[in-house]
């Protein structure tokens with residue numbers, strides 16, 4: 001079978017396609033025929049050895065995918081051959097077949113396409129966990145989302161709108177803000193042109209924001225934190241801008257602010273039932289047409305370097321998928 005392999009750490013061009021042996025399902029495992037593998041920002045880090053997960057070489061990148069159960073090992077209750085499923089695990093999905101423990105699978109209900117399902121879990125899972133489980137976002141509250149047209153950012157915009165919040169999208173260009181408005185944001189800040197803190201103060205008439213969703217960090221973090229209102233919640237999601245900011249803690253004291261860390265990958269392992277509940281909620285909202293699960297583009301496997309390049313160049317608006 002065909003597999004995308006990282007045989008030495010480096011750039012997308014250093015990856016290669018290879019023929020490898022088909023997997024056999026062990027106890028508690030299923031073999032899934034992968035239809036579409038979804039790429040994430042962290043796939044550009046894991047192949048370069050710059051991510052917290054460091055697989056032994058060679059390995060295949062890819063943390064999520066949609067596919068069909070092709071074979072079941074012993075002790076695999078709850079799944080059947082031919083069933084459409086989502087596969088979610090730290091890496092390994094960019095290959096034609098994968099043997100995976102069934103607790104890494106989620107059934108795909110009718111009304112949800114393979115394209116929508118392939119890239120739903122990590123970005124929408126992270127944002128639902130952050131907004132509902134961590135920040136306990138309430139209807140009518142103000143939510144400001146940084147990196148609002150990126151993977152987790154756009155998911156946070158859509159989920160914030162579904163949860164009845166007043167969503168302010170923050171991004172680096174008018175085009176990106178237009179995408180976020182088309183997915184539920186009611187106002188926008190172009191931090192490529194405007195001062196983030198002043199703009200948020202003006203948009204909230206000085207009251208401040210209730211919840212900040214921050215996947216980029218860097219120079220944006222402190223002005224965003226200073227834009228919170230009384231008892232605001234600051235969600236620490238990621239550092240796409242590169243630097244991990246150092247924040248003066250008196251800022252948290254002055255307004256009774258909660259700085260809330262979000263580590264979705266560990267949440268999934270430590271609270272599998274809560275994760276499964278969030279997955280079912282997300283799939284139901286997609287099936288009802290309330291969540292778009294936007295796809296940036298579907299690329300043939302041979303175009304893996306271009307697909308990963310789009311993520312590295314900050315051009316992704318929605319999910320980047322590879323067809324196996």
Ligand SMILES: NC(=O)c1ccc[n+]([C@@H]2O[C@H](COP(=O)([O-])OP(=O)(O)OC[C@H]3O[C@@H](n4cnc5c(N)ncnc54)[C@H](OP(=O)(O)O)[C@@H]3O)[C@@H](O)[C@H]2O)c1
Nearest residue numbers: 041147150151152171172215237238239240241262263264
């Ligand atoms: N905490 C968790 O559990 C968790 C889960 C998933 C992802 N993450 C993290 O969240 C961050 C965003 O992930 P993603 O999948 O949404 O990535 P993405 O689709 O590439 O979006 C990143 C956004 O960040 C902004 N950005 C600012 N500076 C950037 C830079 N130097 N390079 C690239 N983008 C930059 C861009 O928006 P503008 O151009 O508008 O600024 C871009 O749209 C990553 O750090 C990722 O590791 C964390």
